[in-house]
Structures are given as structure tokens and as C-alpha cells.
Amino acid sequence: MMDTLPSKHTIEHSLASHLDPKLAALSELIASCLPALGTERFADELIAGLRALVPVDDATVIYYAGGDLPSLVYSEKPRARASDTMERFLAGAFLLDPFYKAANEEGRFGVFLLKELAPARFRDSEYYHSWYRSCGFTDECGFLVEVGQDAFVNVALGRVAQQRFSQAQLRTLRSVQLAIDELCKQHWSSQSSSGDGIREHLHLALDDFGSSLLTERETQVINLVLHGHSTKSVATRLGISVETVKLHRKHAYAKLEVSSQAELFYLFLDSLMSHQDYRGGDTLISYLQKPSPKKAT
Structure with missing residues (x-):
């Protein structure tokens, strides 16, 4: 007697049960971001997708157009941040930011922990106390993505709890870096800058x-x-x-x-x-x- 063939529902259920959760989360991130390219929803979808991959307490997306001042694309306004802190950052304090310096002065792009970019004893500096501590961060990890001529994006993921980003979580973020890079490049490639330097x-x-x-x-x-x-x-x-x-x-x-x-x-x-x-x-x-x-x- 011939064996009964599995139904389509059975096959789909079997595949879903064996699908890597991280792979599924990446698939959902891409599926959500693609329709949002070129719209104001893109950053929201991007952060939601990254949050499904690793635990994130706070997120900020800052866009540095070629020669322009940075613009705040996405922010969750953490409770500990003073009202004028972001204004000061965008007006000039960003010049001292380790993530900004890595991208702008050293041409380093990828996924980095703050401690990988900051100078020695950075946590003793006034910039740290005036900016990072007011954010309430205990750890920060960020994507630095080059999106055009002298233009890049910093997708900053923060932890305000005591637990820091683990090496496993960092590996997860780096494993999806190519996908995040391409999505960001597609979204911001059409953005223009004033070019006033x-x-x-x-x-x-x-x-x-x-x-x-x-x-x-x-x-x-x-x-x-x-x-x-x-x-x-x-x-x-x-x-x-x-x-x-x-x-x-x-x-x-x-x-x-x-x-x-x-x-x-x-x-x-x-x-x-x-x-x-x-x-x-x-x-x-x-x-x-x-x-x-x-x-x-």
C-alpha cells in the first residue's frame, strides 16, 4: 500500500518549526523595510526589526548628509535625557562622538561597541557625563553605514539596564550587517544635502x-x-x-x-x-x- 503523502499544511508547519528564529527575524525585517524605503516609516521598521534580533532598551538614528549638520531621524526620547541634550549634540557636540569620529575621520563602517571606538578613560570625560550619562546608557552598539558621498548613518542601539550587549548579540548584529547596509543605502541614496560644508x-x-x-x-x-x-x-x-x-x-x-x-x-x-x-x-x-x-x- 502506498504511503500517504504529507499535506501542504503539514509541510509548512514542519518547516516553520525548524526555521532558525534569527533567520526568521531577519526575513521579517527585510520584508517590513522594503515597502517602507523612501518613506518616513523606514527608520521605525528598521529599529523594530533589529529589536526582534537583540534586546534593545533605546534606539536613535542620526543621518549625516554630505557636509551638513546631522539630522535626527529616529529617537525614542529616553526618560533620563535632558530636553536640550539632543539639541546640543546636533549643534556641535557630535564632533566629539566616538562613532562620528570613527566614520568621518577614520572611514570605519560596520557594527561597533562604544568601548571599541572610545579613547582610554572615555567614561571619565565630560563629554561622556554630559551626553551618554544623561541618556541613561550603560552600553551602546551602533551600525555605521556609508550611504553616499561624505554621507553616513549611525543606527545607535542602547542598553539602559545593567546587562550589556553580549558577544553573541554582537555576532548576531554583525551577521545581518550586509542586509542593513544595503537597506540604508537604498533608503538614503536619494536624499540630498545643502552642500554648504x-x-x-x-x-x-x-x-x-x-x-x-x-x-x-x-x-x-x-x-x-x-x-x-x-x-x-x-x-x-x-x-x-x-x-x-x-x-x-x-x-x-x-x-x-x-x-x-x-x-x-x-x-x-x-x-x-x-x-x-x-x-x-x-x-x-x-x-x-x-x-x-x-x-x-
Whole structure:
């Protein structure tokens, strides 16, 4: 007697029961993102798909068009973030972001943990305390995707719980990197930029910050301090002793009338944000010339 052939329903059920959950999640991510290409729904679908692959407490997508200031494409507005934190980030603090520096200055694209990109003792820096801690993050992993000429996207996935991203979760994200890269390139390839090169001007502002008041070496030390480098790291990069770094920093702080890295950080941001149309030079020149607010009588 002939064996009874399995029904179509039985075959489908058998296949589903043996399908790798991660493969199924990737399939669903692609299926959801494809119809959303070129629409405002794309980032939402992308984050939802990634969240099905690994546990994520918070997510942000930032688009850096060629030469333009970054634009916030997706944000979940975590409860711990101050209202003006993102505004400061988009206006200029992004210049100090390890993910931004990796893509823009080093041409590194892929999936990275924050600790893989940050300088030594980054968590002691004022940038970390002013940005990452206010986000409530305990760990961050991000996709850096090149999507055009001088244009890239940072898809940042954050953890605010105590548990950090595991190596297995990192391998999962890296295993889908090619798919995420292609989807992002397809979505943002048609986006245009103003082409005014404002980011280049902001880099010049960071490089020149304090140069009107400081010596060349003091300016170099302050620049590295702003980027989150420790005293030892600054000494190594500049080829000078730790004690010499401390001396340059002390003199620079005195000339800038700041007493801490926190005050230095906010002086840079405030002087930068006070320029509506920066085109070169030390931002402190015009910033320090601003009239002080009059006291109420």
C-alpha cells in the first residue's frame, strides 16, 4: 500500500518549526523595510526589526548628509535625557562622538561597541557625563553605514539596564550587517544635502578653539582633552611627558578662565552655538566680546 503523502499544511508547519528564529527575524525585517524605503516609516521598521534580533532598551538614528549638520531621524526620547541634550549634540557636540569620529575621520563602517571606538578613560570625560550619562546608557552598539558621498548613518542601539550587549548579540548584529547596509543605502541614496560644508567649518572651529588665547601646544592639549583623552593618552599622542601635559592644561585653563573639564566643554559648546554662520577662526573671539547681560535694577 502506498504511503500517504504529507499535506501542504503539514509541510509548512514542519518547516516553520525548524526555521532558525534569527533567520526568521531577519526575513521579517527585510520584508517590513522594503515597502517602507523612501518613506518616513523606514527608520521605525528598521529599529523594530533589529529589536526582534537583540534586546534593545533605546534606539536613535542620526543621518549625516554630505557636509551638513546631522539630522535626527529616529529617537525614542529616553526618560533620563535632558530636553536640550539632543539639541546640543546636533549643534556641535557630535564632533566629539566616538562613532562620528570613527566614520568621518577614520572611514570605519560596520557594527561597533562604544568601548571599541572610545579613547582610554572615555567614561571619565565630560563629554561622556554630559551626553551618554544623561541618556541613561550603560552600553551602546551602533551600525555605521556609508550611504553616499561624505554621507553616513549611525543606527545607535542602547542598553539602559545593567546587562550589556553580549558577544553573541554582537555576532548576531554583525551577521545581518550586509542586509542593513544595503537597506540604508537604498533608503538614503536619494536624499540630498545643502552642500554648504558646515560640518567642515565646525571641525575647523574645534581645531581652532582657544587658539586666539593659547599657545599652539596648549591648543593641541585642550583639543585632545575635549575629545575625551586622558592625561596619559594626550602625552602619548603628542610625544611629551605627563607632567608637561598637566602644565599645559593648567596654563590653558587659567587663560580660558575655566577650572574643570566640564567648564571647558560648555565653553566650547556655548561659543560654537553662539555663531549663526561660522566660517573660520576661534569662536572665542566674538563670544568673549558679547556684551554681558545687564543686571536688573
